[in-house]
Amino acid sequence: MSDEQEIEALIARRGALWLALSALWLEREPREADFARMVREIDASGLTLKELEWVYRLEMSPVMVRYQVSMAGEWRAFDENLLLLRLVRHNRRLGGVRKAVATLFSGLTTMMSRPRFDELVYRLMVARGERPPL
Template structure:
């Protein structure tokens, strides 16, 4: 991937990735965090299905490593390091890697899934859609 492609990927996904990274923080997301995530999702014009795949394939394989690390407490991410890791992962996300990430996504999303589900509920309400019930 050339520098221009990297810049395009960061321009297209960077703000969304940074907003969604809150789902993996040690602390629970605040109302302001959910509001920021919803703003970025709406700005990206993503469907719920597209958002699910971004969460499962683009982010979770990278973000789960933070949760599994023995580094101790963490309350925020170094945005440059985080974006670098996400770009590196996404550069290699071809058909085979997508299949593997999809296969193991239950494990990589396990700890953040309740927060993601809460985000989806809030997003649906903000869009005037009826949450599943």
């Protein structure tokens, strides 16, 4: 598979999900419509809760946390093309030592968005008819 085909496949597999989940890192709290979109995209992707956790922690957080900690950054909305480019670059390099480091530091990179992610998981479980933890 060529690099271009690999990139296209990655965007086809994850792009819509990544863009929907990016609302977890916005300056404002996600709205009902944001959560509904996230739940739809997660269901469309067929991810389990465990797989969703890894997408959040390893595929997205190392890139997205940079928006949150940047003093000059604008994160009321994201340039979707630039965001996808950064996520694709990160994910194409995510293996071996990089994956281990991302896993090791994922508690730090998810710290600010974790309450929003937990709310999303709760909503997802309710939508799937699963019993959320109390």
